[in-house]
Amino acid sequence: MTTPKVMRIMALSINTAARAGSIIREVMQRGNLGIVEKEGKDDLQTEADRSAQQCIIASLSRKFPNITIIGEEGDSNLNVKAEWLVSEENEEFLTHSCPEELLEIKEEEFVIWVDPLDGTSEYTKGLLEHVTVLIGIAIKDRAVGGIIYQPYYKQSNGDIGRTVWGLKGLGTGGFEPKSPPKGQMIITTTRSHLTPLVQQALDALSPTKVIKVGGAGYKVLQLLEGKAHAYVFASPGCKRWDTCAPEAVLEAYGGTLTDLAGIHYSYAADVDYKNRMGVLATIPEISHSEIARQVPNDIIATLRA
Numbered sequence: 001m002t003t004p005k006v007m008r009i010m011a012l013s014i015n016t017a018a019r020a021g022s023i024i025r026e027v028m029q030r031g032n033l034g035i036v037e038k039e040g041k042d043d044l045q046t047e048a049d050r051s052a053q054q055c056i057i058a059s060l061s062r063k064f065p066n067i068t069i070i071g072e073e074g075d076s077n078l079n080v081k082a083e084w085l086v087s088e089e090n091e092e093f094l095t096h097s098c099p100e101e102l103l104e105i106k107e108e109e110f111v112i113w114v115d116p117l118d119g120t121s122e123y124t125k126g127l128l129e130h131v132t133v134l135i136g137i138a139i140k141d142r143a144v145g146g147i148i149y150q151p152y153y154k155q156s157n158g159d160i161g162r163t164v165w166g167l168k169g170l171g172t173g174g175f176e177p178k179s180p181p182k183g184q185m186i187i188t189t190t191r192s193h194l195t196p197l198v199q200q201a202l203d204a205l206s207p208t209k210v211i212k213v214g215g216a217g218y219k220v221l222q223l224l225e226g227k228a229h230a231y232v233f234a235s236p237g238c239k240r241w242d243t244c245a246p247e248a249v250l251e252a253y254g255g256t257l258t259d260l261a262g263i264h265y266s267y268a269a270d271v272d273y274k275n276r277m278g279v280l281a282t283i284p285e286i287s288h289s290e291i292a293r294q295v296p297n298d299i300i301a302t303l304r305a
């Protein structure tokens, strides 16, 4: 019985994200981040972003040559050194059963969205716990599988690094699920891109507490670990590579991630990769549609303009 393609892609992505995470730590240890500006001073790229992406895309495309892979850092030179090429599929993950509805998906139907280092700004500022490696697996236009690797997570046994994964129809792994305190509305949002519109959306939801952190991946981890009820970002800053993996993991867990109007983003290969309508993510325990309804129409209209 051959292993279903989606399970092999998840299993290789798990090991590849961890290898990319070790590259991120190696670059930091060497101390020369090789920072360049992409679309301005607010959009940085480091040697870690570039190298982690080379590792991920070279490894995945070597084993699955017919898969469409879209990386934040654009085209990468895939002639990488042998030590960056990951070929082992994660055996622990492969002990799980493939969801019935995903058994027959062909390689050509997958689109993989790669954010090799989410939280670059935080990485350059030493806020290392905000940094994640994101590999999102879409089938046709829907986010289905996700890996959120934290290169700087400290395990209780002293090990460094943690892999959080999710596959819709199967579930999640790698973290201790926790619900946030009842009777509160804790919202996580941007650490560095607060605008009047972002603030207006937050105010409309009357939060009891606001947690400002970097990284789309790290914000969704706040929801998974019971630190926040919702992630609200009324701005077009994020892209599909920021949200594909977090959406798949959160929704495999029973939560929801959409744009601010409550509509799911398409992850088809040919979409405009900008999340122009912001991000709204909620834990399973609260009504996503109820929260979306509380977002004032003028905010939606402004984002749509």
Ligand SMILES: O=P(O)(O)O[C@H]1[C@H](O)[C@@H](O)[C@H](OP(=O)(O)O)[C@@H](O)[C@H]1O
Binding pocket: 072, 115, 117, 118, 119, 120, 121, 189, 190, 191, 192, 193, 194, 213, 214, 215, 216, 217, 233, 237, 238, 239, 242
């Ligand atoms: O992978 P990077 O470029 O670090 O991803 C960015 C997002 O593009 C950006 O929108 C996020 O901004 P906020 O913190 O304001 O949500 C940033 O945190 C990173 O996720």
Ligand SMILES: [Mg+2]
Binding pocket: 043, 044, 072, 120
């Ligand atoms: Mg970036």
Ligand SMILES: [Mg+2]
Binding pocket: 115, 117, 118, 119, 216, 241, 242
């Ligand atoms: Mg990102």
Ligand SMILES: [Mg+2]
Binding pocket: 049, 072, 115, 116, 117, 118, 119, 120
């Ligand atoms: Mg990035």
